[in-house]
Amino acid sequence: MPRQSRQDVGLGLDELREQLKGNSLHDVYVVGFLYPNERYGQQEFHAMWATVYLECRDFLLQLRAVRTTGTMSVRVVPAFEPEDWEDPVAFASVSEQFLWNVEGENPFVALRLWQSPGEEYFCAAQFDLRNGQELFVDPTYYYGIVLGGTEQKRIWRENWPPAERAQEHVLQLAADPSTGSRPAR
Numbered sequence: 001m002p003r004q005s006r007q008d009v010g011l012g013l014d015e016l017r018e019q020l021k022g023n024s025l026h027d028v029y030v031v032g033f034l035y036p037n038e039r040y041g042q043q044e045f046h047a048m049w050a051t052v053y054l055e056c057r058d059f060l061l062q063l064r065a066v067r068t069t070g071t072m073s074v075r076v077v078p079a080f081e082p083e084d085w086e087d088p089v090a091f092a093s094v095s096e097q098f099l100w101n102v103e104g105e106n107p108f109v110a111l112r113l114w115q116s117p118g119e120e121y122f123c124a125a126q127f128d129l130r131n132g133q134e135l136f137v138d139p140t141y142y143y144g145i146v147l148g149g150t151e152q153k154r155i156w157r158e159n160w161p162p163a164e165r166a167q168e169h170v171l172q173l174a175a176d177p178s179t180g181s182r183p184a185r
Helices: 013-020 150-159
Strands: 027-037 042-055 060-065 072-077 089-093 106-115 124-129 134-141 144-148 167-172
Touching: 013 106, 013 167, 042 089, 042 144, 060 134, 060 144, 124 150, 134 150, 144 150
Parallel strands: none
Antiparallel strands: 027 042, 027 089, 042 060, 060 072, 106 124, 106 167, 124 134, 134 144
């Protein structure tokens, strides 16, 4: 298989740290398409979990599953990237289903990334927020990405054999995790 371009692979550890330190999570979006529901005479939203977007202060963090490899790329993008579907593309906020605090900021304290040896993509991620929430991102689902907490991380570890060999990288994003203060630049 040919090597992927740097843009396809996404950001590296140092680039992610620079983008996210002192930043916060504002919303979580899933992309999908609108499909006519003949029974009710309205458009129905079908979420496509291959790509999830995290809205930060000044940008979107795109988490995109790499086919069915159990890995994902992480990129900063200025806007939602259109998918190549015949039906109209739409997006929906799912923050109420996944974030404890949906009204305010959720400052990042740390980002944990798991990566298999020799792999350019990440096989899981966990965003630690100042309020104590752990948002786990699992790209091993057949249809894309599953979001959850510590329970989803346990499921990932138990059901995805390469998790045992994956190297964990911890990026500290706040100088003092208890206060969420901005780290020194």
